Amino acid sequence: MKFNKLCVIGLGYIGLPTASTFAIHGLDVVGVDINPSVIATLNQGQIHIHEPGVQEAFSQAVRVGKFRAANQPEAADAFIIAVPTPFKSEALGEDNGTQYKLADLHAVTSAAEALIPYLRKGNLVILESTSPPRTTADVVAPILEKSGLKAGVDFFLCYSPERVLPGQIMKELIENARVVGGVTPESAQAGKALYATFVKGQIVTTDSTTAEMVKLMENTHRDVNIAIANEFSRLAEKFGVDVWEAIALANLHPRIKILSPGPGVGGHCISVDPWFFVEAAPEIAQLIYHARLVNDAQPRFVVEKVKSILGALQGKKIAALGLAYKPDVDDLRESPASEVIHLLQAEGAQVQAWEPFKPTAQLAGIHMAASLEAALKDAELILLLVKHTQFTTLNPHTLAGQTNAKLALDTVHGWNAELWKQHGFQFFRLGDSKSDSQTNA
Ligand SMILES: NC(=O)c1ccc[n+]([C@@H]2O[C@H](COP(=O)([O-])OP(=O)(O)OC[C@H]3O[C@@H](n4cnc5c(N)ncnc54)[C@H](O)[C@@H]3O)[C@@H](O)[C@H]2O)c1
Numbered sequence: 001m002k003f004n005k006l007c008v009i010g011l012g013y014i015g016l017p018t019a020s021t022f023a024i025h026g027l028d029v030v031g032v033d034i035n036p037s038v039i040a041t042l043n044q045g046q047i048h049i050h051e052p053g054v055q056e057a058f059s060q061a062v063r064v065g066k067f068r069a070a071n072q073p074e075a076a077d078a079f080i081i082a083v084p085t086p087f088k089s090e091a092l093g094e095d096n097g098t099q100y101k102l103a104d105l106h107a108v109t110s111a112a113e114a115l116i117p118y119l120r121k122g123n124l125v126i127l128e129s130t131s132p133p134r135t136t137a138d139v140v141a142p143i144l145e146k147s148g149l150k151a152g153v154d155f156f157l158c159y160s161p162e163r164v165l166p167g168q169i170m171k172e173l174i175e176n177a178r179v180v181g182g183v184t185p186e187s188a189q190a191g192k193a194l195y196a197t198f199v200k201g202q203i204v205t206t207d208s209t210t211a212e213m214v215k216l217m218e219n220t221h222r223d224v225n226i227a228i229a230n231e232f233s234r235l236a237e238k239f240g241v242d243v244w245e246a247i248a249l250a251n252l253h254p255r256i257k258i259l260s261p262g263p264g265v266g267g268h269c270i271s272v273d274p275w276f277f278v279e280a281a282p283e284i285a286q287l288i289y290h291a292r293l294v295n296d297a298q299p300r301f302v303v304e305k306v307k308s309i310l311g312a313l314q315g316k317k318i319a320a321l322g323l324a325y326k327p328d329v330d331d332l333r334e335s336p337a338s339e340v341i342h343l344l345q346a347e348g349a350q351v352q353a354w355e356p357f358k359p360t361a362q363l364a365g366i367h368m369a370a371s372l373e374a375a376l377k378d379a380e381l382i383l384l385l386v387k388h389t390q391f392t393t394l395n396p397h398t399l400a401g402q403t404n405a406k407l408a409l410d411t412v413h414g415w416n417a418e419l420w421k422q423h424g425f426q427f428f429r430l431g432d433s434k435s436d437s438q439t440n441a
Contacts, residue, residue, distance in 0.1 A: 001193040003124070004028060007076040009111045011038055011069065013268075013331070014128060014162045015082035016047060017054050017169045023061030025198040030076065031069045032114075042069040050330035050357060053170035073114050078124040078194050081115075081140075082162070083107035084268070085129045087275055095282035098289055101275040103132050105139060112143040119147040124156040124190045126180075130215050130269060131159070132276040136208040137183055152184035158191035159208040161215030166329045177201040181211025219273040220288055225259045226270070227291035230298045233261035233431030237305075243431030244413050261431050263385050263411040264298040264336025266325030271295065271334045299339040302385075302411055302430060306344060309407055309428055310381055314348030319379035319405065321372075322386025323355035323363070327412075330357035337385035340411075341366055352379065356390050376403040382425075387412040396423040 004027065008019035011033040023029040033039055041048045045062060047055050061067035073079065085108060087101040094100070108129055115125065125144060127136050136159040141151040151157040159181045164172040178199050182188030188205035195203050206214075229247065236243035247258045265271045274292055277285040310316050325335040332338065332355070341351045342365060353366050354375035361368060369375035376382065382405045384391060392414040400423045408420050411430040420427040426437035 001124075001190055003077045003194055003197070005030070005076040006078045006080065006194075007032060007073050007118070008080045008082060009033075009073060009114070010081065010083035010107070010129070011042065012082065012084065013049055013051060013166060013169065014164070015080070016042075016049060016058065017051065017164075017173055018080060018082060018128070018162075019067060020054060020057040020061045021170070021173055021198050023066035024057055024064070027066065027197065029061065029067045030074055031067060032071065032073050033069070034071065036071065039069045039071055051169050052167065057170060073118050075118045075120060076123070078126070079115055079118075080126045080128055081108060081111045082128045083111045085131055085272070086268070087272055093279055093282070098278070098282045098286075100278040100282060100289065101272075102279055103276050105131070105135065108135065109139065109143060112140050115144060116147045119144060119149055119155060121149060121154050124158070124187070124194060126158045126160050126191055126194070128160055128162050130161065130219070130273050130276075131212055132280050133212050133216065134209050134280075135159070135212060136181070141183060152182070152187055156187035156190035157183045157208070158187050159211045160191055160195070161211055161218075163215070163218065166326070166331060174198055175201050178203045179206060179211045179214050180204070181206045181208040181214075183208050216273050216276055219270045220277060220291075222259070223265060223270050223274045223295060224288065224291040226261075226265050227294040229259045229261040230264075230301075231294055232258070234301060236431045237433045240433050242429075242434040244429070245432075245434070260413065262298070262336070263302045263340055263430070265295040266333065266335040266337070267331060268333045271325075271336075295336075299336050299343055302340050302409075303343045303347070305428065305430060306349075306381065306383065306409060307347070309409060309426075310349075312348070313344060316349045316381070317379050318344060318349050318351045318381045318383055319369070319375040319403070320344075320351050320353045320383045320385055321375070321391050322384065322388055323353055323361065323366070324357055324386050324388070327387040328357070328389055330355075332358060332361055332363065338363055338366060340383075340385060355386075356388060373402055376405065379403055379405040381405055381407040381409060384408070384410045384412060384414050387414040396420045396425060400424055 006027045009032045011031045019031040088104045180191035233243045352369040352375040409428045417427045428436045
């Protein structure tokens with residue numbers, strides 16, 4: 001099967017690297033986004049996301065005349081939908097006392113609607129957005145069939161999950177194994193042929209619902225495993241144990257691999273996708289549901305630890321280091337660090353946040369410091385929330401001269417406790433009551 005022209009709908013962390021990679025591998029690519037500032041930025045030759053290698057690939061694609069940005073789709077041989085699938089912020093679902101977040105499929109349905117006028121016989125449509133089980137067959141297919149064409153008969157329709165790691169997207173896009181699920185076996189084969197343009201990893205075909213479930217299972221598996229690590233951090237504090245030491249020792253067992261605890265779980269994927277299972281089958285997905293509750297409550301656990309160090313938080317000055325949802329990325333979506341800051345502020349603390357990857361970010365109710373130095377200057381407590389390399393390499397000797405703070409709380413095991421103590425700080429770590437300094441509170 002031959003594809004000359006591709007239309008990629010949604011030009012974010014997934015769509016833009018995907019569109020650029022197809023373009024530099026020879027396809028004519030039209031990238032579509034509803035956000036005019038995304039299109040304007042791309043038309044000026046710049047990209048709007050922070051991801052290594054994407055600017056270079058994008059610039060190359062434009063230079064060889066293979067990429068154009070547009071605000072609406074156009075006729076093509078294949079279409080990829082890579083729009084967001086968040087949850088609804090304003091409504092919750094409920095089933096027998098289980099309250100759950102609801103998937104917001106608005107972007108997927110409007111992207112599919114936008115394709116209807118351009119869909120032709122023989123086209124291929126692939127949904128890449130992480131979606132609840134059966135979305136491709138039960139939601140996307142009926143919308144596209146309003147064109148008068150039948151999915152799996154007149155056009156090919158697939159679901160193919162994106163499994164790249166932010167920070168390594170350009171490499172993993174090419175090297176990772178890819179699952180392509182078709183509404184028919186022929187659809188899956190067509191999807192496989194498209195990805196074979198550049199994918200070097202194995203390309204495995206299946207049905208569309210299995211492919212949707214694979215993606216949700218991967219992220220749910222991580223969420224549940226982080227939840228147990230977070231619960232272990234709470235148990236360790238209760239029993240006077242250092243959870244980090246205990247995890248390292250447990251992981252010496254050849255069949256145990258406990259993940260790291262932290263201030264919660266964030267990002268666009270792991271904190272969102274398990275809800276898709278809970279919403280779709282609340283009576284079954286009980287372990288998944290409770291893991292979500294544990295991870296969502298971890299910011300509160302951090303705040304309780306801060307209170308055990310500082311006492312009542314009213315008027316207390318705190319420097320919060322990191323707002324991204326994980327180390328060395330600029331993605332602030334669903335970040336537990338923001339939640340920690342909101343909870344601290346709700347108790348009267350004055351928090352100055354510093355995020356080196358997005359220093360000018362505007363987040364409702366969060367005061368961003370102008371620099372690391374400004375965040376630290378008047379602080380009483382330095383709170384490490386993200387394990388950015390820029391933070392783990394900070395030298396407490398230098399910092400001691402830049403801040404009034406004599407207290408440091410590390411929620412991610414980013415700092416060496418002994419070093420900080422040597423330089424005059426009282427040092428505390430999430431999940432580690434063994435090496436915590438004595439509290440003043
Ligand atoms: N970011 C990741 O690391 C990652 C990894 C795996 C899977 N995913 C999944 O991929 C999907 C996309 O995620 P992302 O991180 O690229 O999102 P993103 O927010 O970075 O980008 C999505 C883009 O789609 C645009 N958009 C929204 N509605 C649109 C519409 N109707 N038509 C055209 N454009 C539209 C937005 O303006 C935005 O630029 C999500 O379902 C996500 O869960 C993301």
